[in-house]
Amino acid sequence: MRTERQRVSAAQAGSADAFGELVRDYRHGLLRFLLTRCASYADAEDALQDTMMSAFRYIRSYDERWRFSTWLYRIAIRNAAKLRVPEVVELGDLRDEESDPLLQCIADSDAENLWINARRLLNDEVFAAMWLRYAEDMSVKDISRALDRSPSWTKVNLLRGRKALDVELNNAVNQGKAYG
Amino acid sequence: MDKLSRQLRQDAEKIEVRVSDELDHRIAASLRSVTPEAEIVAVPKSQRPALFWWASSLTGIAAAVAVIVIVNTQQAVKPAAPAPTSIVAAVPIIDWETETAMLAGPLQQELDALQSDIKRAERKVRSDIGL
Numbered sequence: 001m002r003t004e005r006q007r008v009s010a011a012q013a014g015s016a017d018a019f020g021e022l023v024r025d026y027r028h029g030l031l032r033f034l035l036t037r038c039a040s041y042a043d044a045e046d047a048l049q050d051t052m053m054s055a056f057r058y059i060r061s062y063d064e065r066w067r068f069s070t071w072l073y074r075i076a077i078r079n080a081a082k083l084r085v086p087e088v089v090e091l092g093d094l095r096d097e098e099s100d101p102l103l104q105c106i107a108d109s110d111a112e113n114l115w116i117n118a119r120r121l122l123n124d125e126v127f128a129a130m131w132l133r134y135a136e137d138m139s140v141k142d143i144s145r146a147l148d149r150s151p152s153w154t155k156v157n158l159l160r161g162r163k164a165l166d167v168e169l170n171n172a173v174n175q176g177k178a179y180g
Numbered sequence: 181m182d183k184l185s186r187q188l189r190q191d192a193e194k195i196e197v198r199v200s201d202e203l204d205h206r207i208a209a210s211l212r213s214v215t216p217e218a219e220i221v222a223v224p225k226s227q228r229p230a231l232f233w234w235a236s237s238l239t240g241i242a243a244a245v246a247v248i249v250i251v252n253t254q255q256a257v258k259p260a261a262p263a264p265t266s267i268v269a270a271v272p273i274i275d276w277e278t279e280t281a282m283l284a285g286p287l288q289q290e291l292d293a294l295q296s297d298i299k300r301a302e303r304k305v306r307s308d309i310g311l
Contacts, residue, residue, distance in 0.1 A: 016211040027207075032197045045203050052207050059216050106194055114191045134185055135192035166184055 004068060011059045019056045026069055027052075030076050033131055036119060037080035041101040047083050051076040070142040077128055077146065112172060114165060121164045129154055130161040 002010070002021070010018030030051060034044040054075050055062075062071055106113050115135075118127055125147060132138040132146060144154040181189075 012216060014216055016208075016214070019211060020208055027199045027204075028197065031199055032192070032195050035195065035197055048199075048203070049207050049210055053210050053214050056211050056214050057217055060218065102195065106196070113194060114187050115195065118188075130188070131192070134188035162184060165188070169184060169187065 005064075008059070008062065008064070008068065011056065012062070016056065019052075019059065022068070023052055023055065023072065026072055029069075029136060030072065033073070033128075033135070034076060034080050035101050036115060036127070036131065037077075037124070038083055038101065043083050044080075044101060047076065047079045050079045050083075054079065066145060067142055069136070070138065070146050073132060073136070073138075073146045074148070081124070114169065117168050118161070118165055121168060122161050125149070126157045126161045129157050130165075133158055 002018070004022065007018045007022040011022055027048065031044060031048050034047045034051075035041065038044040038047055051072065055072055058075075062068070102116060102119070106116075115131075118130055122130060129143050129147060129149075132143045133140075138146070140151055140154050140158070143149075143158075144151045147154065149157075
């Protein structure tokens with residue numbers, strides 16, 4: 001069983017199999033993240049494939065001072081931004097629910113999902129910061145690296161995002177809606 | 181972990197995704213077609229010879245010495261003393277009395293009018309109360 005460091009070295013030497021092993025554990029999380037950012041499930045899959053290809057192509061420029069997941073998410077964020085359709089973003093919650101990949105992938109439940117409201121209330125970058133913090137459990141330092149932002153920007157926007165979602169959560173409780 | 185963090189984590193886990201075998205094969209096939217690119221190595225800045233630094237230091241010192249010499253050899257030029265003039269002659273004479281009369285006149289009239297009004301009011305009050 002090779003360690004992540006050994007897999008990185010092997011991938012840097014050109015081994016596609018080693019790279020495949022390296023990213024195996026991250027595919028699921030990345031696809032889930034990309035799904036919140038793309039207009040369709042197929043787009044999210046394409047973005048995942050592009051992310052993997054870009055990561056392998058530029059594996060030799062990977063700086064080991066970073067966590068590998070941070071570096072992968074940085075590439076994924078860029079790929080998702082390329083695939084995203086601006087009109088869909090502008091329309092926000094007006095889009096067709098049947099074609100919304102995020103809604104399709106939420107388990108059949110009457111309960112609300114806070115990430116749907118997060119996508120409606122927050123801009124792309126703040127949403128990504130919130131996702132990396134609360135869904136992927138990344139540190140502020142890693143989030144700022146993934147988003148190419150300063151740690152202060154990240155802290156401030158995480159706080160803003162939390163504030164917006166806190167209000168949403170409290171309103172839902174007052175209106176008798178249930179989350180989770 | 182607070183309520184919001186817990187909720188966000190739970191809701192993220194509720195988003196069900198599956199990397200299909202088809203996607204897995206697609207990714208594996210695309211990876212085989214990719215070759216890692218050579219690391220982009222930052223080109224080091226061109227090294228300048230030691231003589232360059234000596235030459236620029238000497239040029240700087242020479243320029244500083246030249247400026248000091250020029251400044252010190254220049255004669256200080258005394259400014260020409262102005263001719264003595266009488267300030268009294270230059271100051272215009274103000275007609276203070278005329279100004280005083282002009283300002284005091286209307287005020288005096290106003291004072292007389294006020295005093296007359298007071299006397300008239302006093303008389304009216306006295307007649308009203310029968311004195």
